[in-house]
Amino acid sequence: MAQQRRRVRGFGFSGVHCGIKHGRTRDLALLVSDRPATAAGVFTRSTVPGAPVLVCKRKLKSGRARGVVVNAGISNVAMGEQGLRDARSMAGQAALAAGCSEAEMLVASTGVIGVPLPMAKVESGIVRAARGLDPDGLAKAADAIRTTDTFAKIAHRRRRVGERFVNVAGIAKGSGMIEPRMATMLAFVMTDAAAEPDLLRGLWREVTEETFNRVTVDGETSTSDMAIVLANGACGSRPLRSSRGEAARRLRAVLLEVCTELAKDLARDGEGATKLVTIEVSGARTSLEAERAGRRIANSMLVKTALFGRDPNWGRILQTVGAGEVRLDLARTEVDLCGVPVFRHGASTGEAARRRAGRRMAAPEIGIRVHLATGKARARFWTCDLSYEYVRINAEYTT
Amino acid sequence: MAQQRRRVRGFGFSGVHCGIKHGRTRDLALLVSDRPATAAGVFTRSTVPGAPVLVCKRKLKSGRARGVVVNAGISNVAMGEQGLRDARSMAGQAALAAGCSEAEMLVASTGVIGVPLPMAKVESGIVRAARGLDPDGLAKAADAIRTTDTFAKIAHRRRRVGERFVNVAGIAKGSGMIEPRMATMLAFVMTDAAAEPDLLRGLWREVTEETFNRVTVDGETSTSDMAIVLANGACGSRPLRSSRGEAARRLRAVLLEVCTELAKDLARDGEGATKLVTIEVSGARTSLEAERAGRRIANSMLVKTALFGRDPNWGRILQTVGAGEVRLDLARTEVDLCGVPVFRHGASTGEAARRRAGRRMAAPEIGIRVHLATGKARARFWTCDLSYEYVRINAEYTT
Numbered sequence: 001m002a003q004q005r006r007r008v009r010g011f012g013f014s015g016v017h018c019g020i021k022h023g024r025t026r027d028l029a030l031l032v033s034d035r036p037a038t039a040a041g042v043f044t045r046s047t048v049p050g051a052p053v054l055v056c057k058r059k060l061k062s063g064r065a066r067g068v069v070v071n072a073g074i075s076n077v078a079m080g081e082q083g084l085r086d087a088r089s090m091a092g093q094a095a096l097a098a099g100c101s102e103a104e105m106l107v108a109s110t111g112v113i114g115v116p117l118p119m120a121k122v123e124s125g126i127v128r129a130a131r132g133l134d135p136d137g138l139a140k141a142a143d144a145i146r147t148t149d150t151f152a153k154i155a156h157r158r159r160r161v162g163e164r165f166v167n168v169a170g171i172a173k174g175s176g177m178i179e180p181r182m183a184t185m186l187a188f189v190m191t192d193a194a195a196e197p198d199l200l201r202g203l204w205r206e207v208t209e210e211t212f213n214r215v216t217v218d219g220e221t222s223t224s225d226m227a228i229v230l231a232n233g234a235c236g237s238r239p240l241r242s243s244r245g246e247a248a249r250r251l252r253a254v255l256l257e258v259c260t261e262l263a264k265d266l267a268r269d270g271e272g273a274t275k276l277v278t279i280e281v282s283g284a285r286t287s288l289e290a291e292r293a294g295r296r297i298a299n300s301m302l303v304k305t306a307l308f309g310r311d312p313n314w315g316r317i318l319q320t321v322g323a324g325e326v327r328l329d330l331a332r333t334e335v336d337l338c339g340v341p342v343f344r345h346g347a348s349t350g351e352a353a354r355r356r357a358g359r360r361m362a363a364p365e366i367g368i369r370v371h372l373a374t375g376k377a378r379a380r381f382w383t384c385d386l387s388y389e390y391v392r393i394n395a396e397y398t399t
Numbered sequence: 400m401a402q403q404r405r406r407v408r409g410f411g412f413s414g415v416h417c418g419i420k421h422g423r424t425r426d427l428a429l430l431v432s433d434r435p436a437t438a439a440g441v442f443t444r445s446t447v448p449g450a451p452v453l454v455c456k457r458k459l460k461s462g463r464a465r466g467v468v469v470n471a472g473i474s475n476v477a478m479g480e481q482g483l484r485d486a487r488s489m490a491g492q493a494a495l496a497a498g499c500s501e502a503e504m505l506v507a508s509t510g511v512i513g514v515p516l517p518m519a520k521v522e523s524g525i526v527r528a529a530r531g532l533d534p535d536g537l538a539k540a541a542d543a544i545r546t547t548d549t550f551a552k553i554a555h556r557r558r559r560v561g562e563r564f565v566n567v568a569g570i571a572k573g574s575g576m577i578e579p580r581m582a583t584m585l586a587f588v589m590t591d592a593a594a595e596p597d598l599l600r601g602l603w604r605e606v607t608e609e610t611f612n613r614v615t616v617d618g619e620t621s622t623s624d625m626a627i628v629l630a631n632g633a634c635g636s637r638p639l640r641s642s643r644g645e646a647a648r649r650l651r652a653v654l655l656e657v658c659t660e661l662a663k664d665l666a667r668d669g670e671g672a673t674k675l676v677t678i679e680v681s682g683a684r685t686s687l688e689a690e691r692a693g694r695r696i697a698n699s700m701l702v703k704t705a706l707f708g709r710d711p712n713w714g715r716i717l718q719t720v721g722a723g724e725v726r727l728d729l730a731r732t733e734v735d736l737c738g739v740p741v742f743r744h745g746a747s748t749g750e751a752a753r754r755r756a757g758r759r760m761a762a763p764e765i766g767i768r769v770h771l772a773t774g775k776a777r778a779r780f781w782t783c784d785l786s787y788e789y790v791r792i793n794a795e796y797t798t
Contacts, residue, residue, distance in 0.1 A: 048721030048729060078717070078729060080745050113714040114747050218700045223718055301617045301700065301785075302793055309794030315512040318477070319622055322447030330447060330477060346479050348513050386700075387794075391787050394701055395708030 006156040008167040009192040010034050010234035012133030015144030018125020020073035020111070020118060026144035028122065029171075030129040031188055032067035032098045037232035038197045038239070039065035039106070040204040042212075044225035051076045051083035052107045053226060055091065059103060063197025065230060066104035068188055069094035069126060070145050072173075074117050075184060076109040077223040086117045093123050097130030110147055110173065110184035110224055142171035145186055148393070149173050150269055155261035159254040162247035164235040166193040168254050172227075172262040174217065174269055187212055187227040187262055193251050194233030195240045202243055203252050204229050211259035214381045217270035218390075219299040229255070267382035272390030276365045277307055279381040283371040289326045290372075290379035296324040297368060297381070304386035307366060312357035314343040317370060332373035338366055405555040407566040408591040409433050409633035411532030414543030417524020419472030419510070419517060425543035427521065429528040430587055431466035431497045436631035437596045437638070438464035438505070439603040441611075443624035450475045450482035451506045452625060454490065458502060462596025464629060465503035467587055468493035468525060469544050471572075473516050474583060475508040476622040485516045492522050496529030509546055509572065509583035509623055541570035544585055547792070548572050549668055554660035558653040561646035563634040565592040567653045571626075571661040573616065573668055586611055586626040586661055592650050593632030594639045601642055602651050603628050610658035613780045615697045616669035617789075628654070666781035671789030675764045676706055678780040682770040688725045689771075689778035695723040696767060696780070703785035706765060711756035713742040716769060731772035737765055 010033050018028040041060045043053050059065065069090055076083050087107050095105035109117070134140075142152035156169040170189035195203070208227050233239060240248050268276040279297050284290035297303055300320040306313040314335040321328060335343035338360035342353055360366075366385075409432050417427040440459045442452050458464065468489055475482050486506050494504035508516070533539075541551035555568040569588035586607075594602070607626050632638060639647050667675040678696050683689035696702055699719040705712040713734040720727060734742035737759035741752055759765075765784075 044722075045724055046718070046721035047724055047726055048717055078714075078745060080730065113718070219698075223721060301789070305790050305793035308790065311794070315477075318447055319445070319512070322445035322622060323443075325444055325446055327446055331479065346477060386790060388787050388790050390700070391704050391707065391785060391790055394704035395710070395786075 005158070006138045006154065006169055007135045008169045008190045010232045011190045012135055013137035013141040014129045014132040014134060015137065015140030016125050016129045016132065018071070019121040020071060026140065027072045028125040028129055029070045029141040029144035030067065030094060030098065030126065030133065031141055031190060032133055033230060033232040035232055035234065036064060037066055037230045038063055038195055038200045039228065039230045040197070040201040041226055041228040042205060042208045044222060046223045048078065048223050050109060050224040051079065051087040052109050053224060054084065055087045056106045056108070056226060056228070059106060062103065063201065064104065065106050066100040067094065067098055068106040068108060068228060070108040070186065071117070071122060072145050072147050073111040074109060074115050075111045075113050075224050076117055077113045079114070079116060082116060086119055089119065090122060090126070093126045094130070097126050098133070106228060108186055108224070108226055110145065110186055113223065138169055138171065145171065145173045147173065147184070148271060153262050153265040155258040157254050157257050159250065161193055161250045161254065162237050164237050166191055166235045166251070166254070168258045170258045170262050172266060174266040184222040184224040185212060185266065187259070189229045189255065189258060191229070191231045192234035193231050194235060194237045195231045195251065199240050199243055199248060200229060200231055203248070203255060207252060207255045207259050210256065211263040215263045215266045216295065216298045216381065216383050217267065264382050267384050270384035271393050272387040273384030274387055275307060275385045277368060277383045277385065278365070279368045279383065281370050281372065282378045283373045283375060284377040285327050285375035287377045287379065290377040292324045293321045293326045293370065293372065294379040294381040296320045297370070298383035301386055304383070307361070308385035308387045310358055310361040312337045312342050312354050312361060314348070317368065318343070321370065326372065327374045329373040334371040336369040337361065338363065404557070405537045405553065405568055406534045407568045407589045409631045410589045411534055412536035412540040413528045413531040413533060414536065414539035415524050415528045415531060417470070418520035419470060425539060426471045427524040427528055428469045428540040428543035429466065429493060429497065429525065429532060430540055430589060431532055432629060432631040434631055434633065435463060436465055436629045437462055437594055437599050438627065438629045439596070439600040440625055440627040441604060441607045443621060445622045447477065447622050449508060449623040450478065450486040451508050452623060453483065454486045455505045455507070455625060455627070458505060461502065462600065463503065464505050465499040466493065466497055467505040467507060467627060469507040469585065470516070470521060471544050471546050472510040473508060473514050474510045474512050474623050475516055476512045478513070478515060481515060485518055488518065489521060489525070492525045493529070496526050497532070505627060507585055507623070507625055509544065509585055512622065537568055537570065544570065544572045546572065547670060552661050552664040554657040556653050556656050558649065560592055560649045560653065561636050563636045565590055565634045565650070565653070567657045569657045569661050571665060573665040583621040583623040584611060584665065586658070588628045588654065588657060590628070590630045591633035592630050593634060593636045594630045594650065598639050598642055598647060599628060599630055602647070602654060606651060606654045606658050609655065610662040614662045614665045615694065615780065615782050616666065663781050666783050669783035670792050671786040672783030673786055674706060674784045676767065676782045676784065677764070678767045678782065680769050680771065681777045682772045682774060683776040684726050684774035686776045686778065689776040691723045692720045692725045692769065692771065693778040693780040695719045696769070697782035700785055703782070706760070707784035707786045709757055709760040711736045711741050711753050711760060713747070716767065717742070720769065725771065726773045728772040733770040735768040736760065737762065
């Protein structure tokens with residue numbers, strides 16, 4: 001039953017071990033729609049993008065795609081012409097095996113930089129993955145795209161959109177950054193809703209901006225980050241065209257739900273994380289200042305170590321906001337930690353509140369609320385704390 | 400002899416214990432010229448500046464000052480009107496004790512945020528400090544402005560400027576950020592050179608931009624950061640007016656030497672640091688891109704943990720540059736670690752080079768050189784690695 005609830009009509013999924021990673025770990029995933037689908041993607045803005053990013057951007061100009069082939073273990077970055085050939089070849093093999101045209105097959109890679117893909121292994125993996133495509137295979141696909149992730153990230157919702165029920169399922173991986181710890185943000189969302197390419201593109205940009213773009217573990221953007229949505233219309237509705245109708249609003253809402261769950265899981269599973277931290281900034285002068293304040297809090301090494309140490313340190317929070325040249329009215333600024341007011345009227349609310357907040361910070365989920373009192377703009381971010389384990393994971397690899 | 404070499408004619412220095420810190424630790428410094436001096440300062444751009452920052456900015460509009468009184472232990476930030484009264488009162492007491500006008504006395508504080516200064520203790524400390532002013536007291540003053548610094552930072556040079564020899568001495572403190580670990584970047588430089596206020600202001604802006612503004616430990620700017628220069632003309636020259644002459648060029652060069660030494664010491668003594676890291680970016684399209692690339696490398700948690708782990712990880716260096724949307728020509732990009740080329744022609748230079756770089760990274764000073772091959776702009780930064788000790792220092796304080 002649990003698996004059935006994760007189906008999306010017309011989609012098959014698989015995850016296999018092709019041999020890039022050691023042992024029997026799954027390292028190749030395939031996601032395919034049995035019929036044409038519309039598609040949209042958002043990509044890393046890195047000036048050193050991986051070859052798959054370049055290939056997907058080009059293909060998605062059409063607004064249509066049938067599936068994605070993904071490998072984990074090697075990221076296909078900084079490999080020049082060979083990287084592009086390999087990415088195109090992976091997509092071509094997957095299209096052949098899945099029975100669609102090469103132009104409809106997207107490709108993604110995550111893992112070590114600067115190492116060539118073992119194409120023979122990848123190709124034989126693709127053939128097996130295509131043979132194993134399964135409407136109930138989402139968990140295997142989610143498992144196969146992991147690198148340093150400690151758990152597979154899957155979200156699924158079934159909701160009414162217009163006159164039909166639609167399914168939206170997503171998988172994602174995190175969660176630090178790059179070689180040799182092999183992390184990249186990848187997210188793939190599949191729905192049986194029907195939407196025209198332009199509408200889907202617009203919704204996807206908005207939804208990813210509010211979800212994946214609001215997660216930060218260490219302030220880095222990898223060379224391979226991508227988030228892709230495929231909508232195959234298997235629910236039977238006519239394709240949505242306008243973003244103004246109730247149905248589009250509902251589709252947006254369910255995409256938002258799925259992506260929010262995945263985004264929170266990415267932060268929760270940040271390298272070395274012991275806590276999921278939700279940051280709510282309000283009362284900012286502009287959206288940009290709200291976002292800057294939230295991003296600074298989320299990336300501040302001083303805030304993140306304080307969270308790890310369960311230290312209700314409003315001083316570090318306000319200091320990093322101030323350092324970001326964000327306007328605040330200190331006398332009316334408010335800081336709450338885990339629901340406890342710790343800063344009001346330009347000063348600490350006292351030792352008792354501080355101790356209460358400190359006790360609540362032992363929980364695995366922590367909320368930081370900051371009201372800047374200079375306007376009405378808001379922003380929300382998810383992050384994690386900075387622990388000894390983060391340092392260990394990222395420093396341990398020595399030559 | 401060593402102490403005599405640190406004299407600056409006409410200046411007296413002292414550092415005493417006034418009782419803000421526990422034990423007998425020095426926590427109050429006084430730096431005073433026995434004659435009028437020109438002065439300039441650069442300050443934090445935080446939107447939550449400490450009261451001393453506001454007071455000094457106002458006083459320095461005149462371009463003249465005789466001295467600075469500094470306390471460590473409490474930063475006088477987020478204290479509203481009381482904070483301003485206390486800062487003005489500290490300066491007033493110090494002026495009275497040192498025999499100059501209040502307008503000529505600057506003030507600085509560093510330490511815990513949101514706690515009132517014990518003004519009675521501060522005042523009695525100021526009286527003792529003024530009594531103890533000593534041409535050889537620079538080391539005591541440098542000691543008294545420390546917070547988490549593991550060593551006092553002093554630099555001194557004697558160089559010919561125009562027809563006379565001038566002395567330039569500086570003290571500074573770092574080195575993480577804020578409450579409760581009580582760190583703020585403060586630097587005070589004294590010279591017996593003679594310079595008109597406008598010239599001094601211009602030189603100081605340039606010199607601090609190339610030195611203190613190129614140090615980053617954790618990417619934070621404190622609420623109290625300031626760097627101040629005082630020039631009392633005791634060398635006997637006529638005041639320099641124009642930045643174009645040879646003498647001004649020489650004064651700039653010696654200020655740069657002193658500030659570079661202090662800046663490197665700030666990075667070397669960053670919280671938890673095991674290594675001083677010098678980052679040289681060249682071949683950038685614009686100065687802004689060079690600076691952004693350097694700053695991103697210096698602040699990247701992934702690069703900093705790799706340095707701690709002696710991992711010659713060019714992938715993380717290029718990834719963070721790329722994520723900063725800095726243009727690079729990957730095929731012609733060069734990365735050297737400790738003088739060893741590790742990335743050329745779009746790829747790793749191989750395992751032997753990697754191992755050689757890794758061995759050299761055991762040294763206490765590490766150089767990173769990145770050539771972006773898209774232009775001619777350069778930038779240099781100093782930083783330190785990210786160790787378990789950084790996390791311990793900043794997470795350990797729990798309620």
